[in-house]
Amino acid sequence: MRRHRAGFWETLRYQGGIGAAVWVLHRITGLGILLLVSVHVMAAFFMNALDDPISTAVTRWYESRPVQLFVYFCVLYHALNGLRVLLEDLYPPLLRHHRELIWLQWAIFIPVFGLPAFFIAQGIVIGNP
Amino acid sequence: MRKSGERNGFEYYLWLFTRLSAILMLCAGAAGIVYANLWGRTLMDAPAQYRWAFFPIYWHVQNTDVPDVFPVWSNAFWRVWCTILLFLASLHGFNGLRVVIEDYLHPPVLLLLVKGFIGLLFMLVFGAGTVIIFEWF
Numbered sequence: 001m002r003r004h005r006a007g008f009w010e011t012l013r014y015q016g017g018i019g020a021a022v023w024v025l026h027r028i029t030g031l032g033i034l035l036l037v038s039v040h041v042m043a044a045f046f047m048n049a050l051d052d053p054i055s056t057a058v059t060r061w062y063e064s065r066p067v068q069l070f071v072y073f074c075v076l077y078h079a080l081n082g083l084r085v086l087l088e089d090l091y092p093p094l095l096r097h098h099r100e101l102i103w104l105q106w107a108i109f110i111p112v113f114g115l116p117a118f119f120i121a122q123g124i125v126i127g128n129p
Numbered sequence: 130m131r132k133s134g135e136r137n138g139f140e141y142y143l144w145l146f147t148r149l150s151a152i153l154m155l156c157a158g159a160a161g162i163v164y165a166n167l168w169g170r171t172l173m174d175a176p177a178q179y180r181w182a183f184f185p186i187y188w189h190v191q192n193t194d195v196p197d198v199f200p201v202w203s204n205a206f207w208r209v210w211c212t213i214l215l216f217l218a219s220l221h222g223f224n225g226l227r228v229v230i231e232d233y234l235h236p237p238v239l240l241l242l243v244k245g246f247i248g249l250l251f252m253l254v255f256g257a258g259t260v261i262i263f264e265w266f
Contacts, residue, residue, distance in 0.1 A: 027229055034222040038254045045257035048265045068176070075183065079158070082151050089148060116175055 022102055026081045029074040036062065036071050069120050076113050080105050143224055150217040157214055158182040165190070168201055186211055186262065208262050215258045223251040 040062045046055035061067060084105050088094045094101065161182035165173050172194050173181075180189035187203040195202070227247050234240050 030222070030225050031229065034226055037218075037222075038250070041254050041258045041261070045261055048261065072179070079155060083155060086148055086151055116179075119175070 019098065019102070022081055022105075025077060026085075029078040029081075032070065032074040033078060036067065036074070065120055069117055072116065072120070073113060077109060080109055147221060147224065150221045154214065154217055154221070157210070161185050172196070184211065184214060211262045212259060215255060215262070219251055219255045219258070223247050223254075 039058060043055040043058040043062065046052060047059055084101050088098070088101070159182075162178055164185075165178045165181045173190065174193055177190045177193045177195075183189075185202075185207050187198050187207070190202055191198055227244055230243055230247070231240065234243060
């Protein structure tokens with residue numbers, strides 16, 4: 001049995017349609033949350049233990065608006081997409097409406113992400129961290 | 130395709146854990162948002178509610194003007210809640226990293242080393258987070 005190894009660009013070219021695209025995005029957002037939140041936890045730990053300039057700088061970077069925007073995108077997408085996968089696993093007849101569920105997911109995601117993202121970008125909701 | 134063997138039971142339980150922890154984290158997030166709106170009165174802004182829902186540690190609402198942050202937002206209940214949430218989230222996350230890496234990394238010895246390293250990172254992040262919750266919360 002020979003395993004097929006798909007690289008990054010091959011994954012993007014893969015003609016799986018919208019199902020493959022949301023799967024790739026689920027992985028990317030999951031890894032994004034893992035990386036950023038782990039860095040945030042470790043930085044918070046060292047900031048409290050040592051009060052050193054590096055972890056303070058890392059925390060400031062994590063709390064900056066572009067990073068918060070990215071974390072918010074990742075968490076919201078990963079939660080919504082994960083909920084859809086969960087529902088489809090629990091109740092497989094839903095798979096008949098797989099595509100419609102994905103469109104519904106985007107219909108929820110775009111306003112729920114877009115509105116706070118607009119305010120974060122404007123610097124209205126969060127003051128200067 | 131994965132070969133059938135004794136590892137399948139373990140994989141199945143981790144697959145199940147991913148789903149169950151996802152349900153629990155979604156419910157915890159929803160409960161956190163409900164709590165924030167019941168106790169925050171009108172002084173909670175949206176980012177603080179979101180930070181609190183994601184991880185209910187009182188630092189996450191400290192920069193808002195909620196008046197009684199310490200007694201209401203920091204107690205044993207939220208410590209236990211945070212620890213459970215931290216455990217679920219970190220195990221969910223690092224197990225997800227393992228699943229992704231197994232798709233792209235095939236040499237068995239290297240994979241074993243990388244998986245050991247992931248386990249180490251999990252213990253590091255979970256340990257550091259637990260110290261934050263119980264030492265400085």
